[in-house]
Structures are given as structure tokens and as C-alpha cells.
Amino acid sequence: MNAQERYEEWLEKLDPNDPMYQQLLDMKDDPETIKEKFHQNITFGTAGLRGKVTPGTNCMNYYMVGRATQGIANYIKRFGQEAMDKGVVIAHDCRHMSREFCLHTAAILAHNGIRTYIFKDLRATPELAFMVTRLGCKAGINITASHNPKDYNGYKAYWEDGCQVSSSVADGMLEEIEKIDPFTVEKADFEEELKAGKIVILDESYDREYIDHVKSLAIHSGDELDLDIPMVYTPLNGCGTMPFEAMMKERGFRNWHFVEEQKDPDPDFKTVGYPNPEDTKAFKLAEELGRKVGAELLMATDPDADRFAIELRNDEGEYVPLNGNQTGYLLVNYILEGRKDAGTLPENGAMVKSIVTSTMSTRIAEAYGVKMFEALTGFKNICGRIPFLEENGYTYLFGYEESVGYAASPIIRDKDGISAGMLVTEAAAYYRKQGKTLFNVLQELYEKYGYFSEDEPNLVLEGIPGAERIKRMMSYVREHLPTEVAGYKVEKVIDYINGYEDIPASNVLRFYLENGSWFAIRPSGTEPKIKFYFYSVEDSREKSLEVNRKIKDAVMEMVLAVE
Numbered sequence: 001m002n003a004q005e006r007y008e009e010w011l012e013k014l015d016p017n018d019p020m021y022q023q024l025l026d027m028k029d030d031p032e033t034i035k036e037k038f039h040q041n042i043t044f045g046t047a048g049l050r051g052k053v054t055p056g057t058n059c060m061n062y063y064m065v066g067r068a069t070q071g072i073a074n075y076i077k078r079f080g081q082e083a084m085d086k087g088v089v090i091a092h093d094c095r096h097m098s099r100e101f102c103l104h105t106a107a108i109l110a111h112n113g114i115r116t117y118i119f120k121d122l123r124a125t126p127e128l129a130f131m132v133t134r135l136g137c138k139a140g141i142n143i144t145a146s147h148n149p150k151d152y153n154g155y156k157a158y159w160e161d162g163c164q165v166s167s168s169v170a171d172g173m174l175e176e177i178e179k180i181d182p183f184t185v186e187k188a189d190f191e192e193e194l195k196a197g198k199i200v201i202l203d204e205s206y207d208r209e210y211i212d213h214v215k216s217l218a219i220h221s222g223d224e225l226d227l228d229i230p231m232v233y234t235p236l237n238g239c240g241t242m243p244f245e246a247m248m249k250e251r252g253f254r255n256w257h258f259v260e261e262q263k264d265p266d267p268d269f270k271t272v273g274y275p276n277p278e279d280t281k282a283f284k285l286a287e288e289l290g291r292k293v294g295a296e297l298l299m300a301t302d303p304d305a306d307r308f309a310i311e312l313r314n315d316e317g318e319y320v321p322l323n324g325n326q327t328g329y330l331l332v333n334y335i336l337e338g339r340k341d342a343g344t345l346p347e348n349g350a351m352v353k354s355i356v357t358s359t360m361s362t363r364i365a366e367a368y369g370v371k372m373f374e375a376l377t378g379f380k381n382i383c384g385r386i387p388f389l390e391e392n393g394y395t396y397l398f399g400y401e402e403s404v405g406y407a408a409s410p411i412i413r414d415k416d417g418i419s420a421g422m423l424v425t426e427a428a429a430y431y432r433k434q435g436k437t438l439f440n441v442l443q444e445l446y447e448k449y450g451y452f453s454e455d456e457p458n459l460v461l462e463g464i465p466g467a468e469r470i471k472r473m474m475s476y477v478r479e480h481l482p483t484e485v486a487g488y489k490v491e492k493v494i495d496y497i498n499g500y501e502d503i504p505a506s507n508v509l510r511f512y513l514e515n516g517s518w519f520a521i522r523p524s525g526t527e528p529k530i531k532f533y534f535y536s537v538e539d540s541r542e543k544s545l546e547v548n549r550k551i552k553d554a555v556m557e558m559v560l561a562v563e
Helices: 003-013 019-026 031-038 062-077 081-086 098-111 125-134 167-177 190-196 204-215 241-251 280-293 324-342 360-367 379-391 417-433 438-449 463-479 541-560
Strands: 049-052 088-092 116-119 139-143 152-159 199-202 231-234 256-258 297-301 308-313 319-321 349-354 371-375 395-401 405-407 451-455 458-460 488-495 509-513 518-523 529-538
Touching (some): 003 019, 031 463, 049 062, 062 081, 062 098, 062 139, 062 152, 062 167, 088 125, 098 152, 098 190, 098 199, 125 139, 125 152, 125 204, 125 417, 190 199, 204 417, 231 280, 231 417, 241 256, 280 308, 280 319, 308 324, 324 395, 324 438, 349 360, 360 438, 371 379, 379 395, 417 438, 438 451, 451 541, 463 509
Parallel strands (some): 116 199, 231 297, 349 395
Antiparallel strands (some): 049 152, 139 152, 297 308, 488 509, 509 518, 518 529
């Protein structure tokens, strides 16, 4: 069916009393809107679903959420009664319709005879990842759009290993999902299934277990730390408030401050607009509070508290935003330095970074005798390496990617802004006891391992025209591979489209230049963006930044010429 036919089918099948029915009528004379909302069934990939909350087959609504849930239920049933009894744990964030989609999903699974666990209200993504293995579930589902704008929601699927579903599992789920007519999905009575024990609401003891596990990741404690270090934290009106507050209080930090305007959940994110801690504008209120209280460190998590970003006060008293690579340098070094000093650095230690993350962290790891493995972007890939590492005699120590995601535990197999926040806070308090700031430590790392620079621009190209232009951009670069960029010879190109060595296939291009710089290009899998990653290393930070800028300008000029 084409978009118009799908639209007409919805008009025919939707109950006129359904609030979405009037929304459908409102678009009947708008063919472009109909095309945008109905040109396809919302894609279920390895990141699950993500789209705007609105009627349409390409959107997030009860019918498309129900379709995905019924398909996943059918996939779980392939594995028999044991898998159904193991069940599914579901969490959700603070977005519009998140709680409603969570309860809808639970009722559909219960109708299929699958045990379901939910929380009393919103919970952070990393706690959901932890609970999949803690409860021994067959799968997990998280209703969240992470850091996307307020109009979006999403649906992430996890498998029994605690990771977001691998490509093979996602393909199996998709096979079942594609068989489902969204208007035929049935659900059980929620209250009846709750009484019968098929749906279980998890109590606070499970939150306690998650917080205790986060605290167990500590490197230093007690008198080694200056617990009076002044700090500011903002959850950006998302899920981070409860777990972050519990962690900070129980670790004994005495001089940290919430951004009060952003402490409570708000699905409209009125205080921040775009709730992505990678965006320095998200730190506006944190900076204002930081100046009032003399904070040395500013911290933020995104709405589902899996991403974590920081700003540091420099020697001039100004707040400097760190990108995900720079925070990664600090964490990689802090973990390895601390474990070496404590005599707990394993013989076969391993870390994992994404293929588009800076190689400076590889230098740091190797200096401690730790091997840095690479994976495709996304923590289903980064944490998906953990079973391989354990099977081959390695001890997993840390994983991260440049988009402010960090995984410090081999058990929490997704990025975790709460444990990352604990480790960064602890590191700041540890170095302060030694008379240094995290900003000072970052400069020392540059001096020791090379003055790297990092830049990760992206182009937002929305809708069908945007998606088509991104495809043309990637095709053009592949068909016209540059032999030099900004005056530097291209020495090597890796195209991951068919896989490379032990890295699976992905739509990523990576270019290595003769001066040691490299860059990569890839379309986002969850947002209407094409992303770029530029890295250079020189004998000073200033020179490195200048070289990186020249390379970036040359590449962006080439790509932007593609209409």
C-alpha cells in the first residue's frame, strides 16, 4: 500500500471516538503530511522504534506500539514456555505517552501469557538494563526517546544478555512484527493480570540493588576524597533525579547542588528545549548556579539518564564544556590509574570504544597494558563485546563512545549516566585532595599522550527529502573517494558497508590521513542526521585544533555540495 491507502485504511478502521481520529481528519487535505506519517511502517531496527507521537504508521502511537509488542511476544513464544515464564521487564521515561505505552505493552504481553515486570513510575535506562539480567528475564523493553526533542518517543528492545537486541534477534522480531495488523492486537485487563500475578510491579528494593551495584564500582573512597568539592547536577527534567541523589548522598558528598528548575520530570522540557547534554546550551542554568555556588564541576544527564556530560571550571574560572571523548580520556585514565595503584588491574584487562571514538584512549589503555577493542556505535555493540571478552580470558573494565555514553559495569550492559556521574564526581574529589582539578588532569593527559583534538559536527536533514539526501551524500563519497583532504594524502580508507575484520557491516566510512589525522562519516540510526567525526594530534592543542578545522572544512564543503 502507498501512503494514501494506509491513511484511508486508518480512517476506516479507527474508532471515531478515538482522539487520533480527528487528527487524521485534520490532515485529509495535506498530502505531504499524509506521506510523511504513512509512507512506511515505523522502522524496527536494532535501536527499536523511534518517532513522533502522532497518528500514522511511521509514528509512535498505541497501534504501532501494539504491533511491535505483539511481534515481540510471538518471537518470545518461539522459545517456549520457559521463555514466557522468564518474562519481560519494562521501564519508561517522562515523555508524553511513556507511561501509557508502558501499561499498554504490559497488557499485550500478559494477554500472550508472558510474565511482565514494570516499575511504579519512571526509571532510568541503565536500571532497566540491570534488571533484565537481575530478574533473569528473556527480554526487556524501554519506552524512551532518550535525548530527542519533546515530540518524540521510542521503544527500545533488550534481550536476555541485558544488551539492546543484536541484529540477529532484531531480525527475528521484525519477521514477526511484519505479520501483525495493528488493528487486531488484543490486550488483557491490566488490573486482573496484576491480581493474578502475571504483571508484577517492582518495589523499591530493586532500586536499592541498582544503586548498590553502582556504588560497588567505586575506585577510591573515604579519606582519599575531598567530599566538600562544590558541584552542580541537572537531570534536565528527566529520570536522573532519584538515582543520582541517592548515589551522591550515600557516597557522602556534602557540597553538591541540583538545578532546581530542572529537578522534576517535564515531558515538554520547558527549561531546556532540546534535552541533550551534548548540546552546551543545555548547561545554561547549571552554569548560572555553578557561578553562584563556586562549583568546580557541572554535570548533566539526558531524560532517560543514560547519557552524561560535564563542564569543568578552568584556571581562569570559566566553564569549559567537555565532549564525550574528553570525558572518556579522564574516565579511562582514572579507572586504570586507580586500579593499578590498588593492585587490582587484571593481567588481561580490556576496554571497548566505538569505531568513531578517539584513539587517544587507546594510547592511554595501552600504557597500562590494557587492550582497547573496537565496536560499531551503540552500546548493543560495545557491551555486546563483553561475552566475547569473557570467553577469551579478558576482564572487561570500561566501554564508551564519543556521544557521551559510558559503561563501567560488565553487568549493566548499556550506557549509564549514573555510574559515569559517580566516577567523574569521585575523580574530581580524588584529584582535588591532591591539589588538582579535572581540568588540570586533562591537560596532563594531553602532555603525556599527545595533543588530540576532536570535533563531531552533524547535519540534521528531516523527513523523506532529508533521508534521501543523506543517502545521496553517502553514495557520492563512496563513488568519489578523496585521495587528499586539506592538503594531506589519504593513506587508508575503511568502508564498513560489508563489515571489516571482526566488525559487522554498517554504513560507515573511515579515512586515515598521512599526518595521523582521521575522520569518519555515517548516518545516524536513530535521528534524521548524518554525523561526522574528526580527529587530529599535533605537538600543541592549538595546532591540533587548527589542523582539525582545516580537514573538517574541506570534508564538509565536499559533502554539502551534494544536493
